[in-house]
Amino acid sequence: xxxxxxxxxxxxxxxxxxxxxxxxxxxxEEFAAHGVFNLDGIVTPTVLARAVSELEPLIDRVGxxxxxxxxxxxxxxxxxxxxDHPSLAQVETVNHTLCGDQLVGTVVEQIYEWAPLAAFLxxxxxxxxxxxxxxxxxxxxVLAYGPGEALNWHFDRAQFxxxxxxxxxxxxxxxxxxxxxxxxxxPNYEGVARLLRGQDxxxxxxxxxxxTLNVFAGKNTAHRITPVLGGRRRIIAVLSYYDRPGVxxxxxxxxxxxxxxx
Numbered sequence: 001x002x003x004x005x006x007x008x009x010x011x012x013x014x015x016x017x018x019x020x021x022x023x024x025x026x027x028x029e030e031f032a033a034h035g036v037f038n039l040d041g042i043v044t045p046t047v048l049a050r051a052v053s054e055l056e057p058l059i060d061r062v063g064x065x066x067x068x069x070x071x072x073x074x075x076x077x078x079x080x081x082x083x084d085h086p087s088l089a090q091v092e093t094v095n096h097t098l099c100g101d102q103l104v105g106t107v108v109e110q111i112y113e114w115a116p117l118a119a120f121l122x123x124x125x126x127x128x129x130x131x132x133x134x135x136x137x138x139x140x141x142v143l144a145y146g147p148g149e150a151l152n153w154h155f156d157r158a159q160f161x162x163x164x165x166x167x168x169x170x171x172x173x174x175x176x177x178x179x180x181x182x183x184x185x186x187p188n189y190e191g192v193a194r195l196l197r198g199q200d201x202x203x204x205x206x207x208x209x210x211x212t213l214n215v216f217a218g219k220n221t222a223h224r225i226t227p228v229l230g231g232r233r234r235i236i237a238v239l240s241y242y243d244r245p246g247v248x249x250x251x252x253x254x255x256x257x258x259x260x261x262x
Contacts, residue, residue: 031125031217034179043166052166055166070091089193109140139240141237141240142166150225165208168207176204177206178202181221195222
């Protein structure tokens with residue numbers, strides 16, 4: 001993995017080393033304070049170029065065009081909310097998705113399957129262990145956004161999300177997030193409505209660089225990718241880990257995100 005990741009700068013493969021302990025502590029502090037941390041440029045430029053050359057033809061040939069209107073919850077039935085509540089306002093998402101079964105043998109799969117990465121994330125997030133997802137489609141995805149395409153406001157199902165930016169857009173395609181907009185005990189529907197109206201002053205914007213590993217508390221942090229501008233696709237990998245083995249999506253969830261159940 002030394003020729004894929006910058007393990008001198010980020011020594012996650014040597015967890016007992018002084019620099020690795022410092023790195024884990026720094027990431028833990030950032031995550032606790034802000035609900036997010038980044039490992040900028042962890043993938044080497046040469047490998048990023050190889051990843052783009054692997055993924056672009058796959059996106060063109062077998063990428064699933066995921067286009068739908070949805071609310072921030074990806075769920076139209078929220079107990080206690082009337083259908084016209086402003087926190088259920090509809091937004092639109094368009095991207096092109098590659099599933100785990102289409103990424104076999106790629107650099108992205110190699111990084112996802114590297115056990116020390118999951119072990120590092122577990123240490124930072126205070127988990128006894130983290131496991132790759134068992135779902136053959138959802139375990140690792142690549143999302144591509146062309147001109148005018150975007151991932152709109154949403155919450156994640158998992159407590160945290162891990163992404164790896166393979167290629168940024170020429171412009172646009174920025175990562176926007178609002179940390180701790182809700183909690184497990186307070187859904188903060190009025191705050192969600194303010195966000196969707198563009199009235200939340202605590203929204204943060206981060207233009208991630210190529211090869212950045214981004215980890216954030218996506219369950220209660222609202223986030224989106226702004227529309228891509230220019231001719232270059234934004235390509236990002238989503239690496240799904242859970243604190244228990246055997247996690248899968250339902251057939252309905254697979255069909256909603258990937259257009260197929262198997």
